[in-house]
Amino acid sequence: MNNFQPKTLFIGKNTIYLPSCHSTNDVAAEKIQNEKIFDGTLVITSDQTAGRGQRGNTWETMPGQNITMSVILKPDFLSAADQFNLNIAVSLGVHLFLSKYIQAGLTVKWPNDIYVGNRKMGGILIENSLAGSRLSHAIVGIGVNINQLSFSNSKVISLRLATQQDEFDLEALVGELCVCLEKYYLQLRNGHIAEQKKEYLQHLFRFDETHYYTSGQERFAGKIVDVAPNGALMIEVNGAVRTFDFKEVAFEI
Incomplete structure (x- = not known):
């Protein structure tokens, strides 16, 4: 990841790679506090030892097998009341990324997990900071199971298990994911909130069932x-x- 250059305008152009860390979201938060950080900065690790999920859950991941990363964004165009729109945009970006490999059963489980059938493939944890009534920074933590073949929880799945393909190139996939995230983030910044909400509901796990x-x-x-x-x-x-x-x-x- 030292020479990582995704085909994006800004997401991932500045990358902080750590061979191992406790949580990329925590590292990102420390960077925001102590340094000047560019919009779209990517914090990524091969070995996340204490990843966090929604509701205080932990994220199980084997070293070097999966995507574990955080993107630092500056969505000051969003008010605090509208911050869930960022969750929608990010969820759609992850969904688009995986839809290139999975044609059936791929959904977003509210509020922002990624499911294939009834099994979890990915999770998103967004931590926002406010300046007055608007967002100043957002730390977008993303974990996606890619090459891992065994999990302690039978309701968890990886891209490799779902597709029965050979091992994936993680660096190439991270580049693809950055492109998909940027697409929806720029749409959000340009005010396409209603369109993204409609698409989110179309992909929502168990919607209208x-x-x-x-x-x-x-x-x-x-x-x-x-x-x-x-x-x-x-x-x-x-x-x-x-x-x-x-x-x-x-x-x-």
Whole structure:
């Protein structure tokens, strides 16, 4: 990754490669605090020892097998109230990247995991910093299982397992991913919010299907019908639409 030059305008043009680190998001946060960082700076590692996911989950990854990276962005064109639009754009970028290799069953599981069928292939963790009512920095952490062939959790899958192909070139894939991320980020910056929201719903895991969910001690059947502007999940239950925040509902899978 020392000579990494993706075919982008700015994402990944400045790359910080670490053979091993605890968390690329944490390293990115330290860089923002202590240095002048260019928009689109990529922090990437071959061995992430303490990767984090949504809700405090950990990210299991074997050294040198998968994509573990963070992109530092400066989305000051977004207000705090609109920050979930960045999640949508990033999720669509990862989805586009993987769709070149996976033609069926690839979805975005709310709020921003990547699934193939009922198995998780990737995860996104975005940590935003605010300046007043607007975003100043966003650290976009992305983990995608690529070449790993065994996992402790049977509900996890890699690109190699899903495609039954030979080992992938990780550096080439990171370049492709940067191109896809930049495409949707520039669309977002140019105001294509409604179009991206429509595409996000088209790719949303279990959208407009009836499945079981749990919220606290309650188990219920419902149908995902929308995602609110603040990112909350909207589920139709017994004819009425209920709204759930990030930690208020769990999928039964």
